[in-house]
Amino acid sequence: MKILTCPMNGPRNINEFQSFGPLKANPDPETTSDQDWARHLFRADNTRGVIVEWWRHVPSNYFFLAERNATTNEVIRTFDPSELEAAQ
Amino acid sequence: MPLRLLKYGLSKDYPVTGDIPATPDLKPSYDVVIVGGGGHGLACAHYLSKYHGITNVAVLEKGYLAGGNTARNTTTIRSNYITKEGIAFYKEGVQLYEEMSEELDFNVMFSQRGQLTLAHTEATLRSFHLRAEMGKHAGTNIEVVDAQTVKELSPHLNMDEGGPLEIIGGLWHSDGGTARHDAVAWGYAAQASRRGVEIHQRTEVEGFDIEAGNITKVRTNRGTISAGQVMIAVGGMNYDMALKAGVELPIRCFPLQAMVTQPLKPWLHTLVSSVSLHTYLVQSSRGEIVIGGGSDPYQLYSTRSTLDMKEHLAEGATHLFPFLHGVRLLRQWAGITDMTPDYSPIMGASPLKNLWLDCGWGTWGFKATPVAGKYMAQTIANQKVAPMLEPFTMERFATFDLLNEMGATAASH
Numbered sequence: 001m002k003i004l005t006c007p008m009n010g011p012r013n014i015n016e017f018q019s020f021g022p023l024k025a026n027p028d029p030e031t032t033s034d035q036d037w038a039r040h041l042f043r044a045d046n047t048r049g050v051i052v053e054w055w056r057h058v059p060s061n062y063f064f065l066a067e068r069n070a071t072t073n074e075v076i077r078t079f080d081p082s083e084l085e086a087a088q
Numbered sequence: 089m090p091l092r093l094l095k096y097g098l099s100k101d102y103p104v105t106g107d108i109p110a111t112p113d114l115k116p117s118y119d120v121v122i123v124g125g126g127g128h129g130l131a132c133a134h135y136l137s138k139y140h141g142i143t144n145v146a147v148l149e150k151g152y153l154a155g156g157n158t159a160r161n162t163t164t165i166r167s168n169y170i171t172k173e174g175i176a177f178y179k180e181g182v183q184l185y186e187e188m189s190e191e192l193d194f195n196v197m198f199s200q201r202g203q204l205t206l207a208h209t210e211a212t213l214r215s216f217h218l219r220a221e222m223g224k225h226a227g228t229n230i231e232v233v234d235a236q237t238v239k240e241l242s243p244h245l246n247m248d249e250g251g252p253l254e255i256i257g258g259l260w261h262s263d264g265g266t267a268r269h270d271a272v273a274w275g276y277a278a279q280a281s282r283r284g285v286e287i288h289q290r291t292e293v294e295g296f297d298i299e300a301g302n303i304t305k306v307r308t309n310r311g312t313i314s315a316g317q318v319m320i321a322v323g324g325m326n327y328d329m330a331l332k333a334g335v336e337l338p339i340r341c342f343p344l345q346a347m348v349t350q351p352l353k354p355w356l357h358t359l360v361s362s363v364s365l366h367t368y369l370v371q372s373s374r375g376e377i378v379i380g381g382g383s384d385p386y387q388l389y390s391t392r393s394t395l396d397m398k399e400h401l402a403e404g405a406t407h408l409f410p411f412l413h414g415v416r417l418l419r420q421w422a423g424i425t426d427m428t429p430d431y432s433p434i435m436g437a438s439p440l441k442n443l444w445l446d447c448g449w450g451t452w453g454f455k456a457t458p459v460a461g462k463y464m465a466q467t468i469a470n471q472k473v474a475p476m477l478e479p480f481t482m483e484r485f486a487t488f489d490l491l492n493e494m495g496a497t498a499a500s501h
Contacts, residue, residue, distance in 0.1 A: 035486060040427075042429045046339060046340050053387075055387075073388055073392075
C-alpha cells in the first residue's frame with residue numbers, strides 16, 4: 001500500500017486520494033489569445049522530473065498540492081494551496 | 089494458411105533461418121528514417137517498401153525490436169468506437185488484420201472471436217445503443233444484446249442476478265479479436281528487411297539537427313545520419329522524442345498494467361470486458377488468461393507493477409468468473425502510455441515540414457498497427473497527409489475539433 005501524506009489529514013492510503021494533474025498557470029481569458037487558451041486547456045507538464053500537481057483527499061474533499069518526481073514516484077512534499085498564494 | 093508452413097511440417101530439415109538480419113552499420117543518408125522499431129514503425133516500413141517503392145529506409149530502435157508497448161499491450165483488436173472518424177479508421181484496421189497472415193506470409197494467429205462488453209447499469213446500456221448505431225452505420229458488426237444472449241455467449245459469467253453488479257446486457261462486437269503481438273512485429277520486420285529496409289536495434293536517437301523548418305540530420309548513439317523524411321512512433325517515449333525536435337505534444341504519460349494467469353484449457357471463447365469493474369479478460373492461444381484494466385490513476389514514467397492494481401484486476405476478474413479465485417498469476421508487467429486529451433491518436437503533419445507524427449497511442453495502439461502503418465506510409469511517400477488521417481491532426485487541439493473516444497477507450501470499452 002502506498003501512503004500519501006495529506007497536509008490536513010496526515011498519512012493516508014493513496015486509494016483515498018484522487019489526482020487532478022499538474023498545476024497550471026491561470027491565464028486571463030480576456031487577454032489570452034485563442035492559441036494560448038487551447039494550449040492552456042490541452043497541454044500539461046509531462047516532464048520526467050519533479051512536477052507540482054493537484055490532489056484531492058476524497059473523504060474530506062480537501063484539495064492540496066504535491067511535489068512528486070514523475071520518474072521515481074517519490075513525493076517530495078505536500079502542502080496547502082495557501083502556501084502558493086503566499087509565495088506569489 | 090501460408091503454404092510455407094505446410095512445407096516445414098513435411099520437411100525433415102526444418103529450415104531455421106532468422107527472420108530479421110543482424111543490425112548493419114548506419115549509412116550516411118536515408119530517404120526515410122523511422123524512429124521506433126515497434127509494430128507501428130515496422131508496419132510503416134513494410135508499406136513504404138512494398139507499396140510505395142521506398143526501400144532506402146532505416147528503422148531506429150533504442151532497445152530490441154517490438155519490446156516496448158507492442159509487447160506490453162493486451163492485443164485487443166476491435167472497431168467499436170463512437171466517432172465516425174474513429175470507427176472508419178479502426179474498421180479498416182480490423183480488416184487489415186483479417187488479411188495480415190496472407191499479406192505478410194507469416195502466421196500472426198489472428199483469432200476473430202468477438203468482443204463482449206458488459207453493462208451493469210442502464211446508463212451504460214444507453215451508451216452501448218449509441219455505439220452500436222454508430223458502428224452499424226459505418227458497416228461494422230456490432231449490436232446490443234440482452235442478458236440471455238450474454239449468458240449464451242459467455243456461459244461461465246457470474247450474472248450477479250439481483251446483486252449490485254447484475255449484468256443487464258452487453259455490446260457484442262463480432263469483428264473483435266486478438267492476435268500474437270510478436271508475430272505482427274516480426275512479420276512486418278521480416279517483410280520490410282527482405283526488401284532492403286534496414287532495422288537498427290540498440291540505436292538511440294539523441295537529437296535532431298533542424299534547419300529552416302526541416303530536420304536535416306538525426307543524431308544517434310551510433311553516428312549521425314541525414315534524413316529525407318522522419319517519422320516518430322516511439323509509444324510511451326513520444327513526448328520526449330518530439331520535444332527533441334522542438335515539438336510539444338499534448339500528451340501525458342501514465343503506466344498501464346496487465347497480468348496473465350497460469351495456462352488453462354480453452355474455456356473463454358470471447359474477449360470479455362466490464363465497464364463498471366474496469367477489467368477485461370481474454371484467453372491467449374497458450375491458455376493464459378490475460379487480464380487488463382485502466383491506466384494508473386496518476387501520471388508516471390515507470391513500468392513497475394503495483395499491488396493495488398493487481399488486487400483491483402483480480403477482484404474484477406474473480407467477480408466475473410468466480411472459479412478463477414484459485415488460479416495463480418504467472419506474470420505481470422506495465423507499459424508507459426502516451427495519453428491524449430481526447431483518447432484519439434495524433435497522426436500526420438507536425439510543425440516541421442519533414443517530420444511526421446504517429447503518436448498519442450495511449451492504451452489503444454496495437455489494433456491500429458496495420459492501418460496506421462498503411463496511411464503513415466502513404467503520407468510520407470506523398471508528403472501529404474492521407475485523407476483518412478486528416479481528422480487525427482495535432483491541430484485539432486488548437487481548433488477544438490476533438491475526437492472524443494474516452495467512453496469507447498481505456499477501461500470502459
